[in-house]
Amino acid sequence: MTDTVMPRVLIADDQQDVLVALQLLLKGEGISTELATSPGAVLEKVASSSQRGQDYDVLLMDMNYARDTTSGREGLDLLSSIKALDQALPVVAMTAWASIDLAVEAMQRGLGDFVQKPWNNARLIHVLREQLAVGKRKRATRNEMIEARxxxxxxxxxxxxxxxxxxxxxxxxxxxxxxxxxxxxxxxxxxxxxxxxxxxxxxxxxxxxxxxxxxxxxxxxxxxxxxxxxxxxxxxxxxxxxxxxxxxxxxxxxxxxxxxxxxxxxxxxxxxxxxxxxxxxxxxxxxxxxxxxxxxxxxxxxxxxxxxxxxxxxxxxxxxxxxxxxxxxxxxxxxxxxxxxxxxxxxxxxxxxxxxxxxxxxxxxxxxxxxxxxxxxxxxxxx
Incomplete structure (x- = not known):
């Protein structure tokens, strides 16, 4: 019998009820989760996991934290920092204040997909499954390039x-x-x-x-x-x-x-x-x-x-x-x-x-x- 490794998703949000709800939803889908409540905590967890050779499979993150509640600038800055740490990590953003300009800039910085708050469970799981597949392909390519180097x-x-x-x-x-x-x-x-x-x-x-x-x-x-x-x-x-x-x-x-x-x-x-x-x-x-x-x-x-x-x-x-x-x-x-x-x-x-x-x-x-x-x-x- 072959053991199946559960996908690991890091969830970042400053609202505890959101974190708990998402954690329960993903657990029911066979997805392991870890939680972070601030951009600093996200960066620390991503860096630490990467150093241990245990990269997250997807980052699911809110776009707004302590700085303000609507602009998404904090999320954009976090996204850039994440991509500098791990270019292959797929990122899905969640926000109740999405705009076309915010979406375009986020995509330019490497965002994989957007999910609107309040979210639809089926839509969210579909997006996460897609990004898990994207991340798997990216990491396989990265490993091949490391071998080529x-x-x-x-x-x-x-x-x-x-x-x-x-x-x-x-x-x-x-x-x-x-x-x-x-x-x-x-x-x-x-x-x-x-x-x-x-x-x-x-x-x-x-x-x-x-x-x-x-x-x-x-x-x-x-x-x-x-x-x-x-x-x-x-x-x-x-x-x-x-x-x-x-x-x-x-x-x-x-x-x-x-x-x-x-x-x-x-x-x-x-x-x-x-x-x-x-x-x-x-x-x-x-x-x-x-x-x-x-x-x-x-x-x-x-x-x-x-x-x-x-x-x-x-x-x-x-x-x-x-x-x-x-x-x-x-x-x-x-x-x-x-x-x-x-x-x-x-x-x-x-x-x-x-x-x-x-x-x-x-x-x-x-x-x-x-x-x-x-x-x-x-x-x-x-x-």
Missing amino acids: AIQQRLIPRESLQLKNFDFACLWQPAREVSGDYCDVTPLNDRYVSICIGDVSGKGLPAALLMSNLQAVVKANEAAGMSPQQLVTQVNHIISQNVAANKFITFFYGIVDTVEHRFTFTNAGHNAPLLLRKSGGVEFLREGGTILGVLPDQEFTQTTVALEVGDRLLLYTDGISEAVNAAGEEFGDQQLALIGQSYSDFRPTDLLREIHQAVTAFHQQEEQDDRTMIVMQVLPTGC
Whole structure:
């Protein structure tokens, strides 16, 4: 015999008789309930349940509490706070003072449905059953996305690593559960190390799936011992045959010769990495060709630059350089270069942290784009 888990509904109202009536009604429907009499109590219960991994299935809440009895503003504020805590929690609002404006704003803030007071029992139970089903689907999707993120994280290199006399640090921070950004640092043999970064157009699961496809194609062609030019040409040919018409990828791929201190690269329409010279100069690595996924027979070129001890290479996606402040100004690659030059004695892990903190302080709002960076530094022999 299989045990059936009772749905859990949190009921929020400042009138005790309403709470008792709703609790009795839902108990008769096989629904477990908990009660709250204020917005603060609601937030505390939702946060506590979430921390224990015992999320509520639905929140049934009044729109008015101590502040006033008719405007619904307290309920709107509570709704926004609830969605910040648990985006997947379905919310049903109850009020005797509903208006079209209130309903529209509540829906915009994530409300699932409205029930008018005094309520009709059959109507209320029908709405709750619908929202229980909605919540179940949302949580299943959320769990799948959490698993997808964990898989993606395993495709990304460790935050820091040292290969021979080269030091690397990586940042991969999705704006959502999963990312369309890709980066990798791979020892090809005892002498050569590949380094790459890419950005798939779009966001969410479609971009993440295309990112995984890119990673698989790159790995398969790396095993064939191709040069950057050959690899990018082959990757573009394959991606162009499989990608949707409105999708594309910016991509940068290079190979470090750890013996001769040379770096050979091909840039396929990606943000130009910054080569910060120990002497203080800055070089933008732009050469290569256009974006991937548009022209299957596109020709690419490769360029080789010499590396000196103390030189650092900054690779990044547009979530770094195109972060926008309140005035609509972009962070920009020049600001990125300035930070790199200002902290010339910082190792890659420390420099990456400084850059990320600077971008976050500049942006000062919820992230809208994925942020990915790789910092490489040439170390003296024996370090």
